[in-house]
Amino acid sequence: MSQFQQNVELIRTESMTRDVVRLTFHAPDIAATAHPGQFIMVQTTTTGNDPLLRRPFSIHQVNNNGALQILFKVLGRGTELLAKRQEGEFVSLLGPLGKGFTLDNGDASCLIGGGMGIAPMLFLAHSLRRQGKTPTVILGARTGDELVPLLADFQQLGVVVQAVTNDGSFGSHGFVTDIFKDIHFPAHSINPIVYTCGPRPMMAAIFLQCQHKNLSCQVSMETTMACGIGACLGCAIPLKSGGYAHVCADGPVFSAKDLLWNL
Amino acid sequence: MEPVTVDGKAFAPREGNSSQVDLRVNIGSLQLQNPVMTASGTFGYAREFEDFVNLQRLGAVVVKGISLSPRAGNPPPRVVETACGMLNAIGLENVGVERFISDKMPNLSVLGVPVIVNILGDSVEEYQEIARRLAEVESIAAIEVNISCPNVKKGGVAFGTDPQMAAAVTQAVKGVSRAPVIVKLSPNVTDISLMARAVAEAGADAVSLINTLIGMAIDLPTRRPRLANVIGGLSGPAIKPVALRMVYQVAQTVSIPVIGVGGIASADDALEFLLAGASAVQVGTANLVNPRTSEEVVAGISAYFRQHHIASVRDWIGALQVS
Numbered sequence: 001m002s003q004f005q006q007n008v009e010l011i012r013t014e015s016m017t018r019d020v021v022r023l024t025f026h027a028p029d030i031a032a033t034a035h036p037g038q039f040i041m042v043q044t045t046t047t048g049n050d051p052l053l054r055r056p057f058s059i060h061q062v063n064n065n066g067a068l069q070i071l072f073k074v075l076g077r078g079t080e081l082l083a084k085r086q087e088g089e090f091v092s093l094l095g096p097l098g099k100g101f102t103l104d105n106g107d108a109s110c111l112i113g114g115g116m117g118i119a120p121m122l123f124l125a126h127s128l129r130r131q132g133k134t135p136t137v138i139l140g141a142r143t144g145d146e147l148v149p150l151l152a153d154f155q156q157l158g159v160v161v162q163a164v165t166n167d168g169s170f171g172s173h174g175f176v177t178d179i180f181k182d183i184h185f186p187a188h189s190i191n192p193i194v195y196t197c198g199p200r201p202m203m204a205a206i207f208l209q210c211q212h213k214n215l216s217c218q219v220s221m222e223t224t225m226a227c228g229i230g231a232c233l234g235c236a237i238p239l240k241s242g243g244y245a246h247v248c249a250d251g252p253v254f255s256a257k258d259l260l261w262n263l
Numbered sequence: 264m265e266p267v268t269v270d271g272k273a274f275a276p277r278e279g280n281s282s283q284v285d286l287r288v289n290i291g292s293l294q295l296q297n298p299v300m301t302a303s304g305t306f307g308y309a310r311e312f313e314d315f316v317n318l319q320r321l322g323a324v325v326v327k328g329i330s331l332s333p334r335a336g337n338p339p340p341r342v343v344e345t346a347c348g349m350l351n352a353i354g355l356e357n358v359g360v361e362r363f364i365s366d367k368m369p370n371l372s373v374l375g376v377p378v379i380v381n382i383l384g385d386s387v388e389e390y391q392e393i394a395r396r397l398a399e400v401e402s403i404a405a406i407e408v409n410i411s412c413p414n415v416k417k418g419g420v421a422f423g424t425d426p427q428m429a430a431a432v433t434q435a436v437k438g439v440s441r442a443p444v445i446v447k448l449s450p451n452v453t454d455i456s457l458m459a460r461a462v463a464e465a466g467a468d469a470v471s472l473i474n475t476l477i478g479m480a481i482d483l484p485t486r487r488p489r490l491a492n493v494i495g496g497l498s499g500p501a502i503k504p505v506a507l508r509m510v511y512q513v514a515q516t517v518s519i520p521v522i523g524v525g526g527i528a529s530a531d532d533a534l535e536f537l538l539a540g541a542s543a544v545q546v547g548t549a550n551l552v553n554p555r556t557s558e559e560v561v562a563g564i565s566a567y568f569r570q571h572h573i574a575s576v577r578d579w580i581g582a583l584q585v586s
């Protein structure tokens with residue numbers, strides 16, 4: 001498993017909404033070895049020591065020409081600086097990092113992305129489609145503005161997206177859990193699986209429903225991180241069996257049943 | 264002066280050329296091919312860095328602190344960024360000395376780089392017991408004793424803040440160790456020279472400094488501490504001036520080798536610590552930002568010496584000109 005630290009060219013910047021940005025890098029080495037659910041650590045500044053640490057972002061999409069995308073919301077200093085980087089500039093990336101989604105088992109799957117948790121779902125949907133599978137896709141956001149610009153890429157893959165917004169401005173009105181409640185896999189499906197990424201309460205609710213439906217559930221988790229490569233032990237997440245796992249090395253994707261949820 | 268850490272590219276070491284400068288240093292009976300080590304807790308068990316660093320180019324690697332029994336560590340959040348630095352409260356998570364010897368050491372001993380094992384305990388006896396077990400492992404180059412831990416028998420006062428307790432730990436570890444013993448000093452004291460003198464007199468072969476400075480960060484919107492542990496250790500470029508001052512003071516005080524740690528992210532930083540009197544340096548937090556830093560520092564030091572016609576690092580150590 002190779003990891004790379006490279007200065008790569010930022011080849012495209014897109015403002016998806018007022019505060020959501022998509023960056024495309026020419027990063028052939030990372031793109032060629034990346035799996036859906038893995039992430040990269042991005043240096044937000046080229047000058048000085050502030051902000052000091054890299055920022056983690058899920059890999060949103062890669063292609064055969066070496067392009068790698070991240071999709072992120074501007075929250076604080078790091079993402080603000082990153083959003084201001086210009087096309088043609090070089091950015092230091094570290095990746096691909098962590099363990100991604102498990103794809104091989106199961107012939108039926110449901111992908112559930114909420115908010116910026118949508119980011120890794122595009123890469124995942126793409127990989128599943130390449131395996132000839134047709135996942136059910138549920139995407140949720142607060143408002144339609146945040147969701148609509150992301151839909152075309154999914155639709156291009158030939159998957160049907162069930163959209164839901166908290167304010168009802170687009171798609172169904174409510175939460176992803178309201179949609180997921182009514183999803184039923186065909187009775188004959190083998191090892192059906194649910195993949196989810198989003199705010200923790202959302203993933204907890206999905207996991208609860210999965211338990212009721214007896215479905216296996218993979219979740220992509222977030223913690224604060226310093227290194228992203230398993231060196232600092234800063235990214236601890238409590239395990240059901242006691243002790244901690246490290247999100248950057250053991251995750252970010254976990255089998256939901258292994259984590260401590262305090263449901 | 265040119266910055267030396269431009270993401271790996273600036274100072275790719277040229278084979279053969281580096282033989283022109285002599286970077287060898289001695290830490291007690293241990294001879295290192297160059298003065299650059301990695302700092303405990305920032306380099307995992309070295310394997311994490313194999314894709315980024317040619318480990319054989321380093322002076323030594325120092326591994327994460329090991330205790331007698333495994334420790335789970337603190338609840339999250341464990342790390343938070345601060346201005347030009349970071350706070351950590353990892354809680355000394357580690358696999359314990361048994362599993363370290365059986366699971367980690369076999370991998371470490373074949374890396375072709377001296378391995379220094381950092382140890383921690385909550386009593387003098389615990390430190391000694393770990394050191395006794397490690398003494399059975401031939402391939403350990405040195406022991407580094409982290410004394411910034413609370414002594415549970417003395418109401419949780421850190422060993423590193425009391426000269427008698429620090430001396431007692433040093434003596435206990437030294438008494439059972441085969442390899443040289445480096446005592447890692449805490450900066451959270453009024454007079455670090457006093458601590459250095461106490462451990463030197465107790466038999467330490469070298470001192471390393473500084474460990475992290477205790478600090479705190481608050482999240483204003485939620486009115487909560489940003490670390491679950493409330494307080495944590497500050498590291499990174501923000502602490503470099505404090506570390507440099509302490510290294511300078513300690514190097515003036517003791518005759519054993521001093522290893523400088525704190526905010527080192529480039530060859531220039533390392534060169535400053537050596538000038539201040541350090542015989543070697545450790546790269547810590549910088550590994551977390553740019554995993555190649557340690558190797559870049561080695562390459563940068565030899566490039567600097569070539570450029571300035573410095574034949575040996577030993578001519579540079581302590582050569583600070585205070586007029």
Ligand SMILES: Cc1cc2nc3c(=O)[nH]c(=O)nc-3n(C[C@H](O)[C@H](O)[C@H](O)COP(=O)(O)OP(=O)(O)OC[C@H]3O[C@@H](n4cnc5c(N)ncnc54)[C@H](O)[C@@H]3O)c2cc1C
Pocket residue numbers: 039051055056057058059070071072073074075076077078079080116119120221222223224225252
């Ligand atoms: C494995 C992993 C993958 C990620 N993938 C994505 C992604 O694809 N897209 C995306 O937009 N974000 C993603 N994140 C979150 C992203 O890393 C943070 O939003 C980013 O680091 C914030 O940096 P900042 O400097 O802008 O904010 P800071 O200045 O560090 O913080 C600003 C504010 O944002 C809050 N904040 C910081 N980090 C997070 C977080 N992880 N979650 C929620 N709030 C946070 C802080 O508490 C603070 O209030 C991911 C995180 C992890 C661990």
Ligand SMILES: Cc1cc2nc3c(=O)[nH]c(=O)nc-3n(C[C@H](O)[C@H](O)[C@H](O)COP(=O)(O)O)c2cc1C
Pocket residue numbers: 232233234302303304305327328351353355381409447473474475497498499500502524525526527545546547548549
């Ligand atoms: C995440 C992290 C974990 C650390 N763990 C240890 C440890 O286990 N034992 C120890 O002696 N020092 C530990 N340290 C302290 C470092 O080894 C070093 O002394 C300190 O960070 C200052 O150097 P720096 O500014 O280069 O990081 C740790 C530091 C960090 C940032």
Ligand code: FES
Pocket residue numbers: 224225226227228229230231232233234235246247248249
């Ligand atoms: S972020 Fe450093 S170990 Fe995970």
